[in-house]
Amino acid sequence: MSAFDVEVDTSGLNCPLPVLKARKALADMSAGQKLHLIVTDKGANKDIPAFCKMTGNQLVENYEQAGKLHFILEKGA
Amino acid sequence: MAKKLAIIASKGTLDGAYPPFLLASTAAALGFEAKIFFTFYGLQLLKKDLSLKVSPLGNPAMPMPVPVPSLIQVIPGMEAFATWMMKRKLKSKGVASVEELRSICLESEVELIACQMTVDLFDFKHEDFIDGISSGGAATFLEFASDADITLYI
Numbered sequence: 001m002s003a004f005d006v007e008v009d010t011s012g013l014n015c016p017l018p019v020l021k022a023r024k025a026l027a028d029m030s031a032g033q034k035l036h037l038i039v040t041d042k043g044a045n046k047d048i049p050a051f052c053k054m055t056g057n058q059l060v061e062n063y064e065q066a067g068k069l070h071f072i073l074e075k076g077a
Numbered sequence: 078m079a080k081k082l083a084i085i086a087s088k089g090t091l092d093g094a095y096p097p098f099l100l101a102s103t104a105a106a107l108g109f110e111a112k113i114f115f116t117f118y119g120l121q122l123l124k125k126d127l128s129l130k131v132s133p134l135g136n137p138a139m140p141m142p143v144p145v146p147s148l149i150q151v152i153p154g155m156e157a158f159a160t161w162m163m164k165r166k167l168k169s170k171g172v173a174s175v176e177e178l179r180s181i182c183l184e185s186e187v188e189l190i191a192c193q194m195t196v197d198l199f200d201f202k203h204e205d206f207i208d209g210i211s212s213g214g215a216a217t218f219l220e221f222a223s224d225a226d227i228t229l230y231i
Contacts, residue, residue, distance in 0.1 A: 016103040020181055023106035032221040041171075054107040 052054035083225035091123030091129040098178035105185035116192035
């Protein structure tokens, strides 16, 4: 797992809250910083890449561990 | 330039409240400029006190724990029961409340526009509605929608 600067755990929350919480966390971060987002909403496998694509943030890594989805997002410039 | 989302919200039920607020808040998170135009029963979604309900009556697709015939669904209390059931379900599945999604819309600068004609039609008062909304008519919506990337009627 890559290093990260901020961690947001959205376990138990459903669409669209993981995306909204990711956006909120990224708003307070600076370009190049990394966000570790933990999600249990299975739709996130499609939604988080779509969010990254639309917002210019980069999805650096994603994996599943113990039934949870983990995403490392790097804030874009 | 930011993409634009234009929504007309015409339903005032608990289930009808989700699509406009959910899509607009997510659109804002994706960098869209989003506006929702609330007309007819959709105006209920702008009330300070939301008392939104869902009814199984006339809605055969609504999942119920046991089949309930239409004749039983008219019994007083059935609508309140169905609403309570739906709210409990939404909460247990980690779905945001309508109030929460509406607040996120306001925080993320989604413009909420009350249709002035239907406000007058139903004798609603502006003090019935939450702060931070605007009002307008058909031309207001069409001007924005003419330039929008996505336009939805809900």
